Amino acid sequence: MQQNAISPEVILPHLFRQEYAKITAVLCRYFGLQHIEIAEDIASDTFLRASENWAVNGVPINPTAWLYTVAKNKAKDYFKHLAIFETQVKKELPTETIQDGQAFEFDIKIIADSQLEMIFAVCNPTNSTEAQICLALQILCGFSVEEIANAFLTKTETIKKRLQRARNNLRNENFQIGDLGAMDIQQRLDIVLKTLYLLFNEGYFSKTNNQLIRKELCSEAVRLTLILVENQLTNTPQTNALLALMCFQSSRLEARINDNGEAILFEQQDKRLWDQTLIEKGNYYLVNACDGQEISKYHLEAGIAYWHTTLTTENKWPHILQLYNQLILMEYSPVTALNRTFAFARVYGNEKAIHEAEQLKLTENSYYHELLGHLYSDIDFEAAINHYQKAIELTKSKTERQTLTKEIERIKQKQIG
């Protein structure tokens, strides 16, 4: 067999992330969601075989095709055994489609369709949104339980239980993967988009300082949303708006964290680190998103993210403020309320914004105090320090505490000077 120069240790983790979920999704189409474990076992076995085989024989020229062939054969074998078992023991054959090994084809269209169906199966309102995100990470993105626990800063045991419950719910729902009608898709698309949006945010605003995990969460959310955009049934203005938002946000991923994992404020970011290709993709999807009358919250958020990627400062903040006004009218959230007030400060000055901020009365929210600390920082040193201290008490993030402590030091210096 011809060989690839690359070593198995390098390529396997990468392939696993990409292909494990695809293989599971394709197989699951035939096994049904009730038997997702069988599909997952075969996918795992396939990678086990690859790691053993490639260590000895080297990585094949087309490793993906190798994986698909092995997975296909394993699935056929499984059904051969099952057929014997079924005929001899239960006197009953499995359904016709799965008897036919030909069914396990891994062409581009089948992979895309299977993944789309799997996305819809996982984003099921029968599970809490948190559980949906865990399931998505495990089934759609090939994350291990440890990796998910890491991303959520939760114990592996908790994640394990959450996944177990979520899987049981899916089985009981008896969701039929593979025959999603146009109607089902329309009804479920909102939930799917919301889960992908939260998955992305989990990465973008992650509790973990592990930059690698953050990037992977974001890029997985982008990959899954891209699947939706590439399918005619799910390629709606909303989906495009969500993808545009993700592209704009992702473009700043490199710039917003320093080498110590600390967040860098927007103004202090090195704009040369912004990814121009992603910004252009964002623009492309945002244009597609405007094909229609409908304005969703993803449109508004993508609009805000768009203004953040522009280098011009003229009229930027008035536009952002108006978009936040529309967003908060559509759906209240403390984060939106605080971001809106920040934009308000940019347009009308800190003094007016303090009044606006204090009306929010989000006294148990660390960002509320951080915002007020920021607004007071040139007006009333004492008040600024008090608010920053309150924010330190309330925040759970270590890096956040470090950043805030530095701010207090800075103000104390000004006080002396």
Add this chain to the structure above:
Amino acid sequence: MKEFALIFRLNDTSDFKPSPEQMQERMNWLGSIAAQNKLADKGNTLLPIPGSAKTVRPDNVVTDGPYTEIKEFISGYIIIRVENIEEAVELAKSNPIFKIGGNIEVREILKRD
């Protein structure tokens, strides 16, 4: 928590079409209420223009426009969720409508159900 309707009235239909600056001020006011999580319903604008406004009176008398004996007309409404009428009045006070001679009626909502 109680719900109140804030009913906006203007004197002159020419004030109805706001300038971009006025629009921005209105949106800021509305956004500010929503940011305090006190907006129950963002309400609607009521068009006072010919073809969009008529008044039906007894004996099948139909007249153009919303105009009664006084010139004032209702231009829109929103519904807010606050502790009491004093708080509702405080929120209404910061509306930019007063700059153009409008007024706001604050009315507690009694739900039909």
